[in-house]
Amino acid sequence: MTDEKRNDAGEPAASDILGAALGGAARRAGLDPAQSGSTGHIVWHAMGGWRGILESVLPTLVFVITWTVTVDPHSHQGNLWLAVGLSVGLAVVFTLVRLIARSPASAAIGGLVATAAAAALALWTGRAAANFVLGLITNGAYGSVLLVSALIGWPLIGLAVGWLMNDGTAWRADKRKRRAFFWLTIAWAALFAARLAVELPLFLADQVTALGTFKLIMGLPLFAPMVAVTWLAVRGLYPKSAEPVSESSSLDGE
Structure with missing residues (x-):
């Protein structure tokens, strides 16, 4: 690590630490530009x-579906308890399957926690639309952070790739x-902003079915091509012979 990447006390700079965290997350997701593989394979792995698709979508x-088919034509309300119960139940099943198979369960556990938290919020407020509040907050937060990072000259994509490609x-x-x-x-900030722009009005209007439908449509179907574009752009910037950062230099201990 060069001196310019350390502060006066000899500690890693903030950009180093952030780049390591982002790069480590990208590597665990299978997005390491230094590795070989077709674009389709990389996107599928990501x-x-x-x-992963079933755990994310189902x-x-x-x-x-449960909320929509149980909506009463007079009250315009569906069976919220049944909807959240089935949703959380599926997340529990996915997590148990991974644990029993001794496969990496971090994504499934994260999905379970998010699903359970969203369900708890919906039950606490009594509004089915509240089940999507955490997603709205996430889109707003991710989009804002990405946008700010680009505008101040430290785009997060660059920090992650710089760490992965040993480019600092x-x-x-x-x-x-x-x-x-x-x-x-x-582009990534715009993706999160677009999701928020479409879903927030539906949330405010309490349009649960439309909100959930657009959440699915603007989820993986938009995520996949963005991963592909990012992958192709990064591989075009770095030759295949570029050396990836060594495991021993990882700042996240991996």
Whole structure:
């Protein structure tokens, strides 16, 4: 690690730590530009394969279908307890299957926690639309952080890729890389902003079925092409011979 990447006390700079955290997360998701593999394979791996897709989609899909088919034509309310019960139940099943199979369960556990928290919020407020509040907050937070990082000249995509490719923050001196990482980060921020722009009015109008439907439509179907574009752009910026950061230099202990 170069001196310019450390502060006066010899500790890693904030950009180093953040880059390591983001890069480590990308690597665990299978998004390491230094590794070989077709774009389709990388995107599929990033989504978690069939299991990951089912874990991501089914709880929300079951919630939406259950709520919709149980809506009373007079009160315009569905069976909230049944909807959240089936949704959380599915998340529990997915987590147990991974634990029994001794496969990595962090994504399933994270999904279970998020599903349970959303269900608890919906039950506490008595509003089915509240089941999607955490997703709205997440989209707003991610979009804002990505946008700000690009505007101040430290796009998060660049920090993650710099760590993965053992490039540190040297990419900031390369106009081509800096421009590419700026626009990639802006594109990801725009994705989260678009989700929020579509889903927030539906939430405020209490349009549960439409809200859940658009959440699914703007989820993996938009995530997959964004991963593909990012992957292709990064591979175009770095030759295949580029050396990835060694495991021993990882700041997250992996």
